[in-house]
Amino acid sequence: MNLSAFPKRPLGLAEGTGTARKIVVLLLSGLFFAGCFAVFALVLGPGVLEDIRLSKEGKLAVRGTVGGEIRTRLFANWGDLKLDYTIPGRGHNGGATSFSRNKDIFFVGDFDDSKDAQIYYLENDPSIATASYALDLLLNREITLAVSLAIELGFVIMAIAGCFRAAAIGRSLRCAADRPEPIEVTIVRTRFYRRRQYIRYEWQNQRRRQTTVIWRQDRNPLFTGPTSDRALAIKGPDGHAHLVDTEFRPFELTEDERERVLEGGARRSSAG
Numbered sequence: 001m002n003l004s005a006f007p008k009r010p011l012g013l014a015e016g017t018g019t020a021r022k023i024v025v026l027l028l029s030g031l032f033f034a035g036c037f038a039v040f041a042l043v044l045g046p047g048v049l050e051d052i053r054l055s056k057e058g059k060l061a062v063r064g065t066v067g068g069e070i071r072t073r074l075f076a077n078w079g080d081l082k083l084d085y086t087i088p089g090r091g092h093n094g095g096a097t098s099f100s101r102n103k104d105i106f107f108v109g110d111f112d113d114s115k116d117a118q119i120y121y122l123e124n125d126p127s128i129a130t131a132s133y134a135l136d137l138l139l140n141r142e143i144t145l146a147v148s149l150a151i152e153l154g155f156v157i158m159a160i161a162g163c164f165r166a167a168a169i170g171r172s173l174r175c176a177a178d179r180p181e182p183i184e185v186t187i188v189r190t191r192f193y194r195r196r197q198y199i200r201y202e203w204q205n206q207r208r209r210q211t212t213v214i215w216r217q218d219r220n221p222l223f224t225g226p227t228s229d230r231a232l233a234i235k236g237p238d239g240h241a242h243l244v245d246t247e248f249r250p251f252e253l254t255e256d257e258r259e260r261v262l263e264g265g266a267r268r269s270s271a272g
Helices: 016-043 045-057 132-136 138-178 255-272
Strands: 064-074 076-087 097-108 119-122 125-131 181-193 196-205 207-216 230-235 241-243
Touching: 016 045, 016 196, 045 097, 045 119, 045 125, 045 132, 045 138, 076 119, 076 125, 097 125, 097 138, 119 132, 125 132, 132 138, 138 230, 138 241, 181 241, 196 230, 196 241, 207 241
Parallel strands: none
Antiparallel strands: 064 076, 076 097, 119 125, 181 196, 181 230, 196 207, 230 241
C-alpha cells in the first residue's frame, strides 16, 4: 500500500448522514425514558410518600373494607384498590364518619394475603388512607420506585452522552475529511456479536489512544500488510484516527485514487 499516494485534497464523506440519524434516534430514546421517569415519579411517587407518612402517623380505622384487584405483569404487580372506611369523632355530634378513596400500589414479588386487610388513615386529614398490606410492602415499593427511577435516569444520561459523542465523532470525521492524514493503526481486537463486528484499534498521537468502531459483518478494515494486525486509518487535526474499510469508507475516493493508494501493495505482491 502506497500511503504517500493518498490524496491531499479534502474528501467527501460516504456516511455523512449517519451522524444526524444517530442523534435523532438517541434524542427520541432520551425523551422516551425521560417520559417514563416523569410518569413513574408523578404516578407512583405521591402514593409512596403518603404511605411513608402513614407508617409513622397512621391511625387504625374503626371499620374498613378493601376492594379492587391486584394484577400481575411479568415480574411486577399493580394494585388498583378501593378503600371504604369509618373513623370516629368526625360526624355530626361526634359520630362516626365514612370515607371512600381509590389507592394504587406498585410492587415486585408476592405479598401475604392470609391476614385480613386493615385501613390506616391520617388523623388530621382522614381522606388520606391506605391498606395494611400496602404498609407491609412499603420497603419493597420504595426500592422498586428508586430502582425504576435510577434505571430510567441512567438511560436518559446514556442517551444524552451518546448524542454528544455522535456529534463529536461527526465533527471529527468532517475535520479528518478536510485535512486527511493516512496512518497505520494496530487492530487490538475483533469481536462478532449479533451480525455486527466490534473492532478495537489503537494508534500513537503524543500518547497511545484506543477506540472501537461497530460495523456490519460484511465490512472489513483495509489491512496494510499480509497480516490482519495493521490497517489504514485517516487522522484529522484533532488527532483522532478513523478506521477505513476495504472501500475506503467512511471517506470517498475516486477509483483512480484508490488504485494509486493500493498500487504499492500490488507491486510488492507481484514482485514476490
